[in-house]
Amino acid sequence: MIPVKGYKGERVAVLGLGRSGLATAAALRAGGAEPLLWDDSPEARAKAEAEGFTLTDLTRHASLEGVACLVTSPGIPHLYPAAHPIIARALELGVPVDNDIGLFFQSAAGTEWDEMETPPKIVAVTGSNGKSTTTALIHHILRAAGKPVQMAGNIGKGVLSIDPPGEGEVVVLELSSYQTELARALTPDVAVFTNLSPDHLDRHGGMGGYFAAKARLFTMGGPDRAVIGVDEVEGRYLAGALAQGAQDDRVIRVSSGTKLEGFGWSVFARKGFLAEWRKGRQVASIDLREVKGLPGAHNHQNACAAYAACRALGLAPKLIEGALHSFAGLPHRSQLVGERAGVRFVNDSKATNVDSAAKALQAFPRIRWIAGGHGKEGGIASLKPLLGSVVKAYFIGHSARDFALQVGETPHEICETMERAVARAAEEAQAGEVVLLAPAAASFDQYPNFEKRGEDFTARVKALIG
Incomplete structure (x- = not known):
C-alpha cells in the first residue's frame, strides 16, 4: 500500500467505493487522514461497512464543510454531461477534487x-x-x-x-x-x-x-x-x-x-x-x-x-x-485461443468500437468475422472499405440485423447468439482462415462486460476443438 501524504489529521471525502475507492480510503487512513466514505449504491456502502469503514452521507448539504479534499472514482462525471451533485457541491465550496492517480x-x-x-x-x-x-x-x-x-x-x-x-x-x-x-x-x-x-x-x-x-x-x-x-x-x-x-x-x-x-x-x-x-x-x-x-x-x-x-x-x-x-498477449485483445485443422480462433472482445474492430480486421488476410452486440452511433458502416478480408460475417446480439444492412455484398448470417455464431463459423472455416471475434459493439445487451463475452467465445471454441 502507498500511504497518502499531505492529509495527516485532515478529513478527506471519498466518493465511489469500488476497487479504487476502497483502496484510496485505506491509503488515506494509513497516511493519518480521516476518510469520509460514500457511494450512491447501497450494495457498495454495505461492502465498505463489511470491511470496517464508517460511512458519511455526503449528500447532506453541510457534509463537505471543513473537508480538505474530495477524492472521486474515475467513472463519476465531474463536468460533462453534468457534474455529480456531490462534486458540484465541492466545487461550489472550493474543496479541491482529486482522484487516486493524483494521490499516488x-x-x-x-x-x-x-x-x-x-x-x-x-x-x-x-x-x-x-x-x-x-x-x-x-x-x-x-x-x-x-x-x-x-x-x-x-x-x-x-x-x-x-x-x-x-x-x-x-x-x-x-x-x-x-x-x-x-x-x-x-x-x-x-x-x-x-x-x-x-x-x-x-x-x-x-x-x-x-x-x-x-x-x-x-x-x-x-x-x-x-x-x-x-x-x-x-x-x-x-x-x-x-x-x-x-x-x-x-x-x-x-x-x-x-x-x-x-x-x-x-x-x-x-x-x-x-x-x-x-x-x-x-x-x-x-x-x-x-x-x-x-x-x-x-x-x-x-x-x-x-x-x-x-x-x-x-x-x-x-x-x-x-x-x-515470449509475450502471449492479453485476454480479449487479439488473443489466440485455439487452432484446429489450420483454422485459428482469435478473441478480440475488447474491440468494442469500430476503430478497434478496424484494426483487428486489418490484422488477418481471411476472416470469419463474429460481430455485434449493443451497437454504437453510426453502426459499422465505416468498416465497409475494410471488409475485403472478410470471407463471411456472423452477427449476434441486439444490433445483428442493423449490422447486416450495413455490410453490402459481404456474405453474412444473422446468428443472434455466440453459441450459434461460433458453431457456424467453425463449421464453414477453411485452413488458413481466422475465426475472429471483433464485435465493434458494446456487450451490455447479452453480457455484463466485454470480458464475459470473450470468455463465452473462448469456452465455446475450446469445447469445439477439444
Whole structure:
C-alpha cells in the first residue's frame, strides 16, 4: 500500500467505493487522514461497512464543510454531461477534487528515494486503443530483463494498492482519460501516448475535451521522456508542442506505417519490421512478423511504443526483441485461443468500437468475422472499405440485423447468439482462415462486460476443438 501524504489529521471525502475507492480510503487512513466514505449504491456502502469503514452521507448539504479534499472514482462525471451533485457541491465550496492517480503521484516518492543508488521510475501509458497491451508489454519486457516491476492503474491493481517501489523498481501504469482528466498531480518519468480516436465524447464534451484529458499526462508535470504515437494529427500536435525541435530526443515519435527518419529519436514499423532511428541513422531493427502475441499493424504500433519506453529506461534492443517473442498477449485483445485443422480462433472482445474492430480486421488476410452486440452511433458502416478480408460475417446480439444492412455484398448470417455464431463459423472455416471475434459493439445487451463475452467465445471454441 502507498500511504497518502499531505492529509495527516485532515478529513478527506471519498466518493465511489469500488476497487479504487476502497483502496484510496485505506491509503488515506494509513497516511493519518480521516476518510469520509460514500457511494450512491447501497450494495457498495454495505461492502465498505463489511470491511470496517464508517460511512458519511455526503449528500447532506453541510457534509463537505471543513473537508480538505474530495477524492472521486474515475467513472463519476465531474463536468460533462453534468457534474455529480456531490462534486458540484465541492466545487461550489472550493474543496479541491482529486482522484487516486493524483494521490499516488503526490505520495509515491519520498525522501527515501534520494538515498537509493537507482531510484524507482514511473511509466504511464494513455491513448484510445492499445494502452492495455502496451502497458502489459512494457511490464513483460521489464520482467524478462530481470527488473523489479509492478503494474497498476486501469489494469492490474489500483495504484494505491501496490507496494512502495524499491531500489531500481519500475511502476507501469495504464491511465484512462477518466483518470488523467482530474488528477491534480501527474509526474511520470516516461509518458506514452498510443493514439487517439473518438470515444467517451459525452463525458469530455467532445473530441477537444477528450484530447485535452489525455494531454494532461504530458503537460502537467513534464516527463523526462515522452513516447508519442504520431499517426493522428493530435499526436503530431502533441509531439510538436513538447519538443524544442525535430532533433529534440526527449520526444520519441512512434508510427505504424510511416518512416520517421528525420527526428532526434523515432521508432516505427513498416511491412512487419520495427526500426529505431536516432539522429539520422538506424540503430536497431526487429522482425515482428513472427511475434505471435502481437498480430497486425495495430499491435506493431503497440510494440513500437513499448520498445521506445523500454529503450528510454535503458534496455538493450536485443533484450527487448527476445521478450517480444515470449509475450502471449492479453485476454480479449487479439488473443489466440485455439487452432484446429489450420483454422485459428482469435478473441478480440475488447474491440468494442469500430476503430478497434478496424484494426483487428486489418490484422488477418481471411476472416470469419463474429460481430455485434449493443451497437454504437453510426453502426459499422465505416468498416465497409475494410471488409475485403472478410470471407463471411456472423452477427449476434441486439444490433445483428442493423449490422447486416450495413455490410453490402459481404456474405453474412444473422446468428443472434455466440453459441450459434461460433458453431457456424467453425463449421464453414477453411485452413488458413481466422475465426475472429471483433464485435465493434458494446456487450451490455447479452453480457455484463466485454470480458464475459470473450470468455463465452473462448469456452465455446475450446469445447469445439477439444
